[in-house]
Amino acid sequence: MSLKNRNIFPQIALRPEVEEYLHNVYTNEELLADLGKDEAERVFQSLLSCLSHPPSHTCLRASTHIHSLQDIQQRLEQHLTQQVSGCHGDSIPTPILHHPLLPDVLLLPVSGPRDVGVLKSEVIVGAQCGSAVLRGAHVFAPGVLSAPKFMRAGDAVSVFSDVEGKCTRGAKEFQGKKVFLGNGVCTMDRSDIFCAEGPIRGVAVRMVDALYQSPSFDGVLPNKLFLQNLPSVVVGHVLGPRPGERILDMCAAPGGKTTHIAALMRNKGRVVALEKIKSKVGKIIQNAQLLQLDCIKAYCYNSIQAVSSDPTQQCDTDVPPFQEESFDRILLDAPCSGLGQRPNMAINWSLKEVCSYSPLQRKLFTTAVHLLKKGGVLVYSTCTVTLAENEEQVAWALKTFPCLTLEPQEPHLGSPGMLGAALSHDQRQLLQRFRPELAWGGASDEPSPEKLLLKASTDTIGFFIAKFSKRKNRVHVNTAELRLVSSQAFIF
Secondary structure (H helix, E strand, O other): OOOHHHHOOOOOOOHHHHHHHHHHOOOOOOHHHHHHHHHHHHHHHHHHHOOOOOOOOEEEEEEOOOOOHHHHHHHHHHHHHHHHHOOOOOOOOOOOOOEOOOOEEEEEOOEEOOOOOOOOEEEEHHHHHHHHHOOOOOOHHHHEEEOOOOOOOEEEEEEEOOOOOOOOOOOOOOOOOOOEEEEEEOOOOHHHHHOOOOOOOOEEEEEEEOOOEEHHHHHHOOOOOOEEEEEHHHHHHOOOOOOOOOOEEEEOOHHHHHHHHHHOOOOOOOEEEEEEOHHHHHHHHHHHHOOOOOOOOEEEEEEEOOOOOOOOOOOHHHHHHHEOOOOOEEEOOOOOOOOOOOOOEEOOOOHHHHHHHHHHHHHHHHHHOOOOEEEEEEEEEEEEOOOOHHHHHHHHHHHHHOEEOOOOOOOOOEEEOOOOOOOOHHHHHHHHOOOHOOOOOOOOOOOOOHHHHHHHOOOOOEEEEEEEEEEEOOOOOOOHHHHHHHHHOOOO
C-alpha cells in the first residue's frame, strides 16, 4: 500500500443535514465575497479531510511548577529511549521540541502516514478507540468489537476502525466500512476479550507498526507531564492567572485547564472548579492531587445556577452559589458540539443536537458576566468550528453586555476570527481561531524539526478563544437579549 499523500482516510462522515449546515458556514456571504466560491469550497473540503486525521504533533504540558523543564525533558528522553529499544531495535527515539512561545510545552512529532502492510488477521475497534490509536495509544480490551475466531495472545494482527458504528461486539469478522490503523501484537486471547463475565480491562493489542506513529503515554511520568492539545494550553496562558487571585473554571472536567491555571498561579490563590456531572468531579480532584495543586477546590454544581440570590452570603466563600462579582478571572470552556476534535472518523449527531449548544453557552456566559469582578477577565473557548458557537457568541455578548470589551490575546498563535458573524475587522483580529484546514495538504514527507515548529500552532484540533474584560463602570445589560436566551430550549 503506497501512501502518496496525507488523505489516506475518508473525509469525516457526518449526517447530510450536518454537512450541509457546516458547508453553509464555510461558504457564507462574507467568506464568499472575501475568498471567492472556489477557494471557500476548497477550504471546506480541507476541513472535512483534516478532521479524520491526527494533528502533526503530540503536545505535552510540563509541570514546571514542581519540576524544571530540563529535568522533565531528560526523564522523557529516557522513557522514549526505553520504549524504542523495547519495540523497534532499529528505530531512533522521537525528537523532543520546545515551543518558542509556550515555556511549559514539549512537542513530539507524529510520524505518518507511513507505509504499513495489511495482515491477514483483522481486529476491529470502535471509532473512539480508533481515534486514540491514531494518537499513540494501544488497543484496550473494551474498545475491541471484532476479533478472529481463533485469535491468541502473541498473534500479529491488523487493526481497523469501524467508521459507521455497525460492527457488533463479539463478531468474528466484519465486512462493513472500516479504515486501517496499523499492526499490533495481541496480549490477550479472543476468549479473554469477550469473556462471559463481562468487559475486562487492560491492553488487548499492543501497537507495534502504526500508520501514524506516536509514543504511548499511558501512565508515563504522571506528575511531570499532562497530555493536552496545544490550543487548550494556550487558553490558560491567555487567561493570564496571577498568584493570589480567585479564579473560576465553570465547566472544569477532566481538569486539564483547571490544573494549568493553578500551576500558572504557582499554587497560590484559589481556583474553584465546577462540574455538573458528579462522576467527573473525582477526576478533577485526582489530577489536582497528582500535580500537587492544593489551591483547587472542585464541586459538583450546575454553573448556570452559580449566582447566589442571598445578599447576606460572604463574597469570598469557595462553596457555590457565589455572590456577584466574586472572581478576578473566569474561564468558560463551554460545552460544545466538539466538531473540531481530531482525529474523528464519524459524528452521528443530528443537526438539532449540533445546534442545541448555543442557548446553553449563552446561559453560562450570562452567569460568568455576573460573577466576574469589575476589571476582571473572562475567557470563552470551545473545541468546535461553527460560527454559532464562536464568533456569533462574541457578537451576541458584546451587544448584550456593554460592560464587556474584547482584549488582545497573548500568545496569539491561531488565525483571526472567521468572517460571517458581522464582526469588524479589528474585532476579528482580537479573536483566536485554530483552523487546521488552512494548514492541511502537501506531501507525506517526514517533517523536520524546523518545519514542525512552524506547523505546531496550525495543524491542531479546531478551537476558538475569545478574551473579554469587564469595565469598572456600572454594568448595563440588554434585558431584551437576555429574555430571548431564557426562552430558548436546549439539551443538557
